[in-house]
Amino acid sequence: MISARVSTLATLRKALVRLETTRSPEAGRVRLGHDEADMVLQGGLACAALHEVFAEGRFSATATGFVASVARRIADHRAILWIRQDFAARQAGDLAMTGFAELGLDPRRIVVVFAKNAEMALRIAADGVACRGVGVVVAEIWGETKAFDLVASRKLTLACSESGVTCLMLRLAATPRASTAETRWVVSAAPSPSVAEWEAWGEPVFNVQLVRNRHGSTGQWIMKWVCDECIFSESAIRQSPAHSQSLVASFTDRPDQTFAYARRQAG
């Protein structure tokens, strides 16, 4: 009798522990580095959850950069499974690992899956998030798809919370629909901040809009990705005069070439 009661108690306790761990908002968050955003996100982006990043088709590279940066924050040195749809590669270009390396991601930790269509991409994403060895699963899907409905997103969310893998959905040229994602972002390009004239080309800047956050408020920020430290930071919005910067003045990153160019122009 007593033993039966003890075992019931034990199972109940176990169930309680499980419920608590999935609910705890503080557990497993990764700081992005952008203070305001981190505050809104209550300390950082939740791991073991599903996040959606939306972007217009023309901002697909920007969104790729944002997702890659977030994946780098979360995965750290673990593997990244990047599932990309064939059509997305045709529209937005293929992933270039030299560019990824320059963002601070390690191409050696990236395994890429070429999925024929959205259905295949989602199925493989489901496999990926069930594998504890993976740090982050990125699923890149172009355009609207019926395959990613509430059921599919719920499945992914559950699998994520079970395995501890974070899933990032990169939705290019798509409009947000109801899902069980922890957060939803809309990313677009932002002009580089006005910098000294000899710095023509800056680090990636993202115009990021947090449009859905299950555990907090939303917001919009301009974030800069600091490639060397692999962290986001605040970025000043470029002053308007920068728009009218003359072409010649902005050629100035590489002195030797610039001078050569200037000379050619003068002569």
Add this chain to the structure above:
Amino acid sequence: MRDGKPADQRPLVVVAKEKNAIVIVAVDNTAARASLESGIPLANARMVCPELNVVDEDKAADTQTLNAVADWCARFTPLVALDPPYGLFLDITGCAHLFGGERNMLTDICHSLRRQNFIVNAAIASTQVCARTMTRAVSSAIVPHGEEKAAVSSLPLFALGANEETIRGLRRAGLKTIGDVAARESHEISARFGAGFTALLQQALGQGDTPISPRKPVPDYVFEKRFPEPIATDAVIASTLDLLSHMLIAAMEKGGKGARRLEASFFRTDGAVSSIMVEAGRPVTQTRTVARLFREKLDALSDPIDPGFGFDLIRLSASHIELVVQEQRDLDAHAQDNDEIAALIDRITARIGKNRVLVYLPQDSHIPERAAIVAPAQHHLVAAQESNWTDRVGGEPPLRPLRMFGMPEQVEVPFAAVPDGPPARFVWRRTLHVVARVEGPERIAMEWWRRKEQIFTRDYFRIEDSNGQRFWLYRDGFYGSEILSNDSKPASPKWFMHGVFA
């Protein structure tokens, strides 16, 4: 030859074009009774027998049929070799006792093939040439060891399978049977017909043998289950595969080995054989891995294996065997992660194919599109993890785009500020982009040693437009020296979009 049952009773002949004449290459029994035979021109045959059912020869279909029969023969021995156009060699060394002796085995093979409407001649002998010679003359024979000479001596020369010229030469010399030729001194024959023919003759007489070249490599482990009553339900098939994989894993475990390639073959009662192959990046040592890989593969098949009237033999074979090193895993989380990723890659690969699950390998090339190649993750995971990528230069913003187009897309540039300078605005995908910032040019010369024709040098510009989008544009060719119009005046250069930055 498959002896179909034509609806009409007309003689059936198969014809092919030989030296601009349509010639009979095969006949059925009715046609043979009408004294038609291969080699007769079709026109002549029509004179003999006007009511002919003529079919064109289809060599591809013949080869396919022969291969299908060879697949089926794999149930008797793993060593099956093709002897085109109509023959098969089976190396049954050490196999006959499993089928109740040579006589029973031969009858079994012949019966089964005849049931499928094939006309079969079969023979068992110590050498392949001897066996083949026997099949050309008799429908079924077993030549005991040492009696080859007696068996083949009385057979006509064509049964040897030597080329026509040799046979004709021997006939002219008055040698009609193999025995006649064998009675001659071998150096006489060699001097006239070459050493190749002598070797063939020797083998037909049972002296010296060349090994057959089997169609498929022999697997290292084979386990099979035969069913007296054909099975067709998924549950039985799955449990059979389970049983076989248990046996396989147990056998491999004894040697401390694991398999990288597994093949399940399903032999249908009507002779069709379907095989499913799965590969793994790391040697498989666990039954559940085997089961899981096969399940993935079976689920992904667009046309699942059709049991038809049922399978009477299911076989599991393992090849690409590797020694499994028992590593200490418990404390090393990294190694454990790697194992799980390798297993995940295997599963995805089993489902969608190895050319869709990839890793990147750096290449030693300064051409942007050749800086990295993709390789199947299943085979190159370790190589990718140990590859060396050039480290990024600290403090530098990204110099290479994040997404690159496989085919650079041409953009329209209304005009450049200066002929060899960057564009002020450009149209890409029907959108006008106004350039706000530029950096460049970065000049990349093509690899002139790769191709004969001239490849233009590219001048790359990193461009940010007024929206903040960043592009990687290049101009194809030096202005003024490489890009010339017909009258060798500088022509307007072409601009291409090669990639997009974050």
